[in-house]
Amino acid sequence: MLTTKDFIAKCKDQENVTKYYVNFDHATKKVCDLPENDRDDYYDALLRDPKTKSARLAITLGPVVKRHEHYVKKPLRFKNRKNYQSLLTNVQVEIKPRETISVLSNEYLQLDGVTAGIILPRLSLTDVGLTLVSTYIDPHWKGILQMAIVNNTSKPINLNSGEAIGVLFVFELSSEIEERLGDNHSNTSHHYGMNWEKIIETEEEPIPTKKQAAARTTFGSIENWLTEHQNKLYQAVGSVSILCFIYFLAGAVQDIRNFKSDLKSVSEIAQKNQDKLSTSIFTGSQEISLDKNQTVATIKVKINQKVRSNPVILIDSNHTNTGLVIAGNITSKVDQTVKEITFTVRSNNPQPLAQSFQFKWILIP
Structure with missing residues (x-):
């Protein structure tokens, strides 16, 4: 593994293509480029920065994120794209419980044929339930970096543009990778060569995806x-x-x-x-279990939700058992407030093995 000092020395070498620099400054909200005339001064200042550690470099949250499960409200959208949230004005993004978002780094990275890297999560984020999915960086890579962040908790968690979300470790290979193999990145990687100038000043898709999600239920x-x-x-x-x-x-x-x-x-x-x-819409996710040879099971969920005269409960389950039904009924209501909902799973035939079924529900007041 290369120390930060050794890696910065590569970046300062004018004959080497290796680069690491901040491509978007969240403080000034401007796209930045590496100052070629003051390249040495830039990297010397980076080494003096107390945030720069001996063997790792910071990766920070860029000003655009992609949401996969929730549409973004129009005032917060990036270029009116319903799945993209802009952090250029409102710098904070709220990651909802169990939600996964795709993010980009403020930092731009370019590597030569004997250098590769890996991005690992920060412990401070993991401690509160956020997981940055680890990712690798191949030799001959160039561009800003794409990652995914998962909220593993039942509570929303906020992140700010420019906040440190991961750490970059770089290491040297035992032999050089041919440049022609590196050129293949443009065919195999959907975000190779991406930078913030393209994203902000053109109609380039910020975080393109090769795999499409299944149709919504x-x-x-x-x-x-x-x-x-x-x-x-x-x-x-x-x-x-x-x-x-x-x-x-x-x-x-x-x-x-x-x-x-x-x-x-x-x-x-x-x-x-x-x-x-x-009154407002109330949703939740539950799990209900049927023991071996059992045909009926129930669970009770305590809530305190104000409703109108005829509230409705909808249930969505991804189970494929056609002989099994999950239903929800309001079993406790005081005035116009629902206190308890009972969910029941019924099977036409006794279960040969104990099974658990996950489902989502929504209370429309």
Whole structure:
């Protein structure tokens, strides 16, 4: 393995193609290039930086991330792409529970034929439940670096643009890889040669993918649509409340004798609409188990969710057993608040072996 000092010495060598530099400065929000005229000064300053360790280099979060499971709200989108979130203005990204996002580094790396690298996660992120998926860097590589981050917890976790997310280790091979083999990167790697100038100033796909995700289920489409349009739905309810208030207030002006009665009606309507505004979609993921020779099993889930008069429970399960049904029923409700939901799995035939079934559910108030 090369020490940082030895690797920087390669970068300073004008006859060597090796480079490592910050391609996007999150502080100034500008694309940067390696200052060729002051190359030695740049790398000397890097060595003096207290963040630079003896055998590893920092990898930091770039200003665009790709979400795979959730559409990005329009004000936060990068170039109006529904799966890309821009961190150029709002520098923080919230990684939802169990979510995986694809990210790019601020750093640009170019290697010669005898140098390779590997990116490993930072312990400080792993301690809070975030995992950076380890990845390798081949000889003759050039470009910014693509990685994936997974939130393994049940709580959302925030990351900021420019925050350190991984560490780069470089090492020297026992023999040189031919340059013609390195040229094959452009055919085999979907992000070879990528840099922040291309991403920000052109219509280049920031994080292209070779493998396409499976088609969304009906349940997933409903959940995404409700999540994306929830604020608009609530705003519409609020607008109706305002119109109702104006209507009844005008009636009170016309008939002063019924003013108190009309005012009371307005208050009641406003309260009802406020109750509507206070309800929201509630989702969850559960696991239910059927023991050997068992045909029915139930689990109870405690919640405290305000609903309207006819709430609906939808269930989405990826099991393929046609003789098995999973259903959910509200078993405890106080006034307009659901306190408990009971989920039941039923099988037409006794199970030959104990099995567990995972499913998602959504409570539409």
